[in-house]
Amino acid sequence: MIKYAFTGLLLALFATPVASALDPCTTRSDPGSYMIYVDPVTLASAGANQDTFLNRLRFAVESNIKELRQKLLADRSRLPNMPHVEVIPCNPLRKPQQRSDFTKTELKTLDQFGVVLELWGLVLDTNGRGQIGYTLVSATSQKLADPAIYTVDRVLGSNAESVQKAFSKDPVLVAYATIAVGTRMFQNSDFSSASSYLCTGAVKLNKVVADAQKNNIDMIFVTEQKTLLAATLDLRKKALQAAGPPPSSESTCPVENTQ
Amino acid sequence: MSEAPKRALEITGTLEIQPTDIADRLKKIEDSLEATKGKGSGKDFWDKLQASGVTGIFSSIILALVGFMLTGAISNSVQQRQMELASVEKMQSLISALSNPMIPEKDEDVDTTTLAAFGKPAVPAFVTFLGKDTPTSLRIADKGLHMVGSAHPSWVCVHLTSILRNRSSLYSWRTFSHTLDLVGDINCQSSETAVQDFRASADTLDKLNAFVNSSATQKDFDDLHAQTKSILERLQHAPKPSNWRGLKRFFHIISDDEVEEAG
Numbered sequence: 001m002i003k004y005a006f007t008g009l010l011l012a013l014f015a016t017p018v019a020s021a022l023d024p025c026t027t028r029s030d031p032g033s034y035m036i037y038v039d040p041v042t043l044a045s046a047g048a049n050q051d052t053f054l055n056r057l058r059f060a061v062e063s064n065i066k067e068l069r070q071k072l073l074a075d076r077s078r079l080p081n082m083p084h085v086e087v088i089p090c091n092p093l094r095k096p097q098q099r100s101d102f103t104k105t106e107l108k109t110l111d112q113f114g115v116v117l118e119l120w121g122l123v124l125d126t127n128g129r130g131q132i133g134y135t136l137v138s139a140t141s142q143k144l145a146d147p148a149i150y151t152v153d154r155v156l157g158s159n160a161e162s163v164q165k166a167f168s169k170d171p172v173l174v175a176y177a178t179i180a181v182g183t184r185m186f187q188n189s190d191f192s193s194a195s196s197y198l199c200t201g202a203v204k205l206n207k208v209v210a211d212a213q214k215n216n217i218d219m220i221f222v223t224e225q226k227t228l229l230a231a232t233l234d235l236r237k238k239a240l241q242a243a244g245p246p247p248s249s250e251s252t253c254p255v256e257n258t259q
Numbered sequence: 260m261s262e263a264p265k266r267a268l269e270i271t272g273t274l275e276i277q278p279t280d281i282a283d284r285l286k287k288i289e290d291s292l293e294a295t296k297g298k299g300s301g302k303d304f305w306d307k308l309q310a311s312g313v314t315g316i317f318s319s320i321i322l323a324l325v326g327f328m329l330t331g332a333i334s335n336s337v338q339q340r341q342m343e344l345a346s347v348e349k350m351q352s353l354i355s356a357l358s359n360p361m362i363p364e365k366d367e368d369v370d371t372t373t374l375a376a377f378g379k380p381a382v383p384a385f386v387t388f389l390g391k392d393t394p395t396s397l398r399i400a401d402k403g404l405h406m407v408g409s410a411h412p413s414w415v416c417v418h419l420t421s422i423l424r425n426r427s428s429l430y431s432w433r434t435f436s437h438t439l440d441l442v443g444d445i446n447c448q449s450s451e452t453a454v455q456d457f458r459a460s461a462d463t464l465d466k467l468n469a470f471v472n473s474s475a476t477q478k479d480f481d482d483l484h485a486q487t488k489s490i491l492e493r494l495q496h497a498p499k500p501s502n503w504r505g506l507k508r509f510f511h512i513i514s515d516d517e518v519e520e521a522g
Contacts, residue, residue, distance in 0.1 A: 189477040
């Protein structure tokens with residue numbers, strides 16, 4: 001017994017340190033739903049009310065995915081098993097700061113618990129500049145990119161109202177959410193729906209890329225998005241093949257002509 | 260006083276004396292005595308040993324040794340039990356803290372490492388965490404069982420095999436997934452048959468959903484199926500124990516400790 005305890009102690013002291021993990025997001029689990037996690041925001045002003053801000057951010061995300069939800073609702077009349085998309089604000093202690101915070105283990109856990117997308121890392125300075133991170137969990141597990149984690153520099157304002165306003169229409173989030181949902185549908189062998197959502201997502205992402213090129217935004221971001229766009233269209237092709245012969249109107253996605 | 264008249268008494272009979280017979284009997288008695296004397300002088304080793312009283316001393320020593328060993332074993336057993344009870348008391352607060360699904364990551368890391376330091380007595384607690392279906396509990400179980408299992412695979416592997424053989428809807432598909440990962444990482448050679456059985460029992464989505472406590476989707480099934488195949492291949496290609504180690508393993512098994520070979 002003493003030998004066991006001593007071995008255990010040595011083991012614990014000299015064991016290979018495991019990479020630090022993120023704090024848990026929520027205890028909520030909703031089997032059958034696709035979840036979007038929204039992490040808290042780090043504001044430069046210390047007095048800012050984090051809870052209020054997180055709620056505002058959640059509403060902003062909700063408004064961004066309104067169109068996606070409406071499409072899912074419309075499809076549910078045809079396919080009762082269509083999933084719900086839930087936006088879940090995370091525990092205030094969960095604060096990813098960089099891409100590497102999403103380890104393989106973390107991404108696998110998110111994937112296993114039905115999370116398709118996580119929005120994180122709004123680190124705002126006093127001028128309202130910050131960085132938004134998007135982790136596409138399902139796209140990573142499907143290897144559309146390895147990993148499909150992207151950051152965008154944005155000027156969002158220095159208070160909760162301006163950030164909410166600036167964030168209420170985020171074309172990047174809309175495109176990513178649609179691609180993430182379409183990818184998960186493909187993984188669940190719902191190939192017909194997957195091809196539709198992946199095409200919609202590709203169209204929205206193509207617009208993001210076009211705008212970024214026009215405004216001469218970060219070229220690395222543009223390159224990454226083009227790669228993601230191509231992978232999304234490839235997955236759509238696979239979905240179409242697996243679904244069987246589609247109606248002619250659905251066989252091509254408008255973006256494919258521009259690729 | 261008048262004297263009584265004297266009467267003559269006549270005795271008739273024969274007195275047959277056979278000197279030869281008496282001599283024979285005497286001779287026999289003498290021979291018998293001689294034989295007994297002769298036997299006494301030809302004692303074997305044990306007779307001598309018995310006669311000398313060494314056996315008494317020897318049996319006393321044996322008795323003392325057995326008594327000492329028995330007392331030692333009982334004393335050890337009592338001490339081990341006392342230590343286990345003391346460990347349970349010390350582990351209680353750690354287990355309680357780790358049971359909070361929203362435990363901060365920093366505390367989780369420290370508490371898991373401390374609990375793992377208890378070694379064998381901590382394994383059942385980590386196995387219980389593995390059975391809970393939350394991201395935090397699965398992470399704690401992964402970390403703790405890795406720590407203990409990397410030094411003493413046998414302590415952990417026996418529990419993992421037991422989970423893989425369970426078909427009572429006690430566990431979620433995620434618990435099975437994490438168990439398979441641990442089996443592969445710790446190189447539980449003794450779990451190979453259980454992994455094969457699991458693969459056969461869960462070769463379709465419906466079969467899998469028949470014995471897990473939360474329905475798996477097609478994606479979950481595909482991932483688990485691919486994972487089972489990969490772990491099985493890893494076990495089959497992992498280094499096997501040498502004959503010498505196999506012999507050691509055999510002896511360890513009969514001394515109540517199943518030894519695994521970490522790959």
